[in-house]
Structures are given as C-alpha cells and as structure tokens.
Amino acid sequence: MKLLPTPTVDEDRAERGGPVPDDPGSERSGPLLEARELSKHYGSVLALDRANFSAGEGEVTALIGDNGAGKSTLVKALSGALRADSGQILVSGRPVSMNSPLEARKHGIETVYQDLALAPDLDAAANLHLGREIYWFKPLRILNKPAMRRSAVRAFADLGVELKDVGAPVMTLSGGQRQSVAVARAVSYASKIIFMDEPTAALGVVQRERVLDNIRRVRDRGIAVVLISHNMPEVLAVADRVEVLRMGRRVARFRSSDATVEQLVGAMTGALTTESDSGPGSGTAGAGEAEGDGQ
Ligand SMILES: Nc1ncnc2c1ncn2[C@@H]1O[C@H](COP(=O)(O)OP(=O)(O)OP(=O)(O)O)[C@@H](O)[C@H]1O
Numbered sequence: 001m002k003l004l005p006t007p008t009v010d011e012d013r014a015e016r017g018g019p020v021p022d023d024p025g026s027e028r029s030g031p032l033l034e035a036r037e038l039s040k041h042y043g044s045v046l047a048l049d050r051a052n053f054s055a056g057e058g059e060v061t062a063l064i065g066d067n068g069a070g071k072s073t074l075v076k077a078l079s080g081a082l083r084a085d086s087g088q089i090l091v092s093g094r095p096v097s098m099n100s101p102l103e104a105r106k107h108g109i110e111t112v113y114q115d116l117a118l119a120p121d122l123d124a125a126a127n128l129h130l131g132r133e134i135y136w137f138k139p140l141r142i143l144n145k146p147a148m149r150r151s152a153v154r155a156f157a158d159l160g161v162e163l164k165d166v167g168a169p170v171m172t173l174s175g176g177q178r179q180s181v182a183v184a185r186a187v188s189y190a191s192k193i194i195f196m197d198e199p200t201a202a203l204g205v206v207q208r209e210r211v212l213d214n215i216r217r218v219r220d221r222g223i224a225v226v227l228i229s230h231n232m233p234e235v236l237a238v239a240d241r242v243e244v245l246r247m248g249r250r251v252a253r254f255r256s257s258d259a260t261v262e263q264l265v266g267a268m269t270g271a272l273t274t275e276s277d278s279g280p281g282s283g284t285a286g287a288g289e290a291e292g293d294g295q
Pocket residue numbers: 042043045046047065066067068069070071072073074114
C-alpha cells in the first residue's frame with residue numbers, strides 16, 4: 001500500500017522485468033544507470049535483498065538508509081568493487097558486467113569509497129593520478145611528477161583544500177584532507193557517473209560546502225551523481241531525487257522538492273511503510289528468503 005503522501009513510491013515487485021520506471025530526469029531515454037534486483041550475501045548476512053536503484057544523467061540521486069542498510073554494498077556492486085550474487089546492472093538501458101573497478105571506469109564511473117581507497121604511502125598527487133599517471137616517457141615509465149603536481153594543486157584548489165605539501169604521503173594528512181583527495185580524484189575523472197559514499201563525513205563546514213558545490217557542478221556537466229549521506233538537510237539541499245534503502249532493499253523514492261526530512265527518516269526507519277510487499281515485516285529479511293544464487 002502507498003502510504004506516503006507525495007513521493008514516488010517504489011513498486012519493487014511490480015516493476016520487475018518491466019520497462020524502466022518513470023524516473024525523473026530520465027524521462028527521455030530511461031535512467032543512465034539502473035540496478036535490478038541485486039542481491040549480495042556476506043556469509044549468512046544478506047546485505048542486498050533484490051535491491052533496485054536508478055540514477056539519471058545530470059541529476060544528483062541521494063542514496064540514504066540507516067547504518068547497515070546496504071548502501072556501501074550497493075555502491076561497490078555498481079562500481080565493480082564487488083560482485084553481486086544475482087541481479088542485473090544496466091548502463092543506458094544495456095545490461096553490463098561490472099566485474100572490476102577498471103571495467104566501471106570504462107563506463108565512465110568513478111567512486112569515492114567510504115573507506116576512501118587511497119594508497120597511504122603515496123602522496124596526494126600520486127593518489128590523484130593512481131592508474132592514470134602522467135609520463136615524460138612512457139616506454140621507460142618515467143613519471144612527469146611536476147605535471148602531476150600541477151594538476152593535483154589545481155584539483156585541490158578547486159575543492160578549496162589547502163594542502164601544504166602535495167608531496168607528503170597521504171597517511172600524514174588529516175581525515176578531512178584525505179577525504180578531499182578522494183573526492184578530487186573522482187571529480188576529475190568521472191565522465192558519466194560518480195558515486196560518493198559519505199564524501200563529506202569528515203569535512204569541516206567550508207570544505208563540505210565546496211564538495212557540495214562540486215557535486216552541483218559535476219551534475220551540471222550532465223554526470224549522474226550518486227550521493228550517500230546521513231545528513232538529511234544536506235541531502236535535501238543538493239539532491240534532485242532520493243532513493244531509500246532499508247534492510248538491503250529499496251523501499252521508497254522521492255523527489256527532493258516534494259520531500260521532508262521527516263518523510264525521509266520515516267522511510268529509512270520503516271515508520272512510514274511505502275509498500276506492503278517490500279517486507280517491512282521481513283525484518284531480518286533474507287535470512288528466510290535468501291537463496292537463488294549458488295552460482
Ligand atoms: N565485508 C563484509 N563482510 C561481512 N559483512 C559485511 C561486509 N560489508 C558489509 N557487511 C554487512 O552488510 C550489511 C550492509 O553493510 P553496508 O556497509 O553496505 O551498509 P551501509 O548502508 O553502507 O551502512 P553505513 O551507513 O554504516 O555505512 C551490514 O549488515 C554489514 O554488517
């Protein structure tokens with residue numbers, strides 16, 4: 001049953017196998033990225049339970065949910081960092097395999113992982129160019145460090161990050177600075193989709209605003225931005241749409257202009273139930289229903 005007043009309610013089961021749902025911002029050609037029925041077990045824990053998700057080009061989609069709802073797992077599955085047990089991923093309506101971050105990159109996908117995935121003993125400039133080094137002379141793999149530094153300094157300045165020394169190992173940076181390095185890297189290279197898993201969690205007020213500005217800028221370049229955040233005012237300020245995960249399952253979608261913090265929190269906690277069949281009662285879902293993989 002649809003109990004939420006205004007939001008677009010997810011019809012998880014109804015839409016199974018059907019055409020792409022009417023996602024805002026993607027009316028013309030369907031979502032840029034879509035997950036259908038993704039499931040993922042970690043041992044006996046069902047982290048994703050036939051989760052659906054979609055993100056449209058040129059819009060910011062916030063992915064929200066309580067701790068443990070499966071947000072990071074979903075992002076990892078969609079960015080090639082892990083393989084879902086079952087389900088389908090579509091880019092521009094076409095099913096794709098997403099078996100490695102490299103494969104994701106080929107689809108123009110960049111990710112700021114919650115754990116940042118930086119190389120701690122390399123400096124910020126080298127981290128920014130990880131896998132995309134600039135060489136003086138490629139056959140001999142002679143790095144053009146000054147060029148890498150220059151572009152790193154530019155990228156950080158863009159984010160309002162002042163690094164005293166872009167040549168210092170990343171492990172010597174503060175948590176916020178490290179987060180900024182990860183954000184700068186993703187923003188610099190994303191050409192289609194960027195996932196940001198709590199990119200502002202460790203940031204001070206000024207840098208948080210810079211990151212949000214960057215998110216808007218990237219969005220205005222036509223890129224699909226997927227933002228994970230626990231900060232509801234931030235979500236409503238920057239996102240065009242919101243998708244809610246609960247116990248590994250998408251349970252609601254909202255247009256942010258129509259949504260309130262109370263509604264978002266209600267959907268996250270299950271206080272507002274958006275559909276009868278998404279298993280609010282299935283609580284520790286999956287335990288009983290987990291199956292269907294095995295391969
Ligand atoms: N590597 C892992 N091994 C075992 N269980 C895991 C692993 N990663 C995640 N889980 C479990 O999967 C579930 C979903 O975790 P996930 O990290 O995706 O949640 P999340 O929504 O990102 O939470 P948070 O808001 O705390 O970051 C949790 O129950 C978690 O304990």
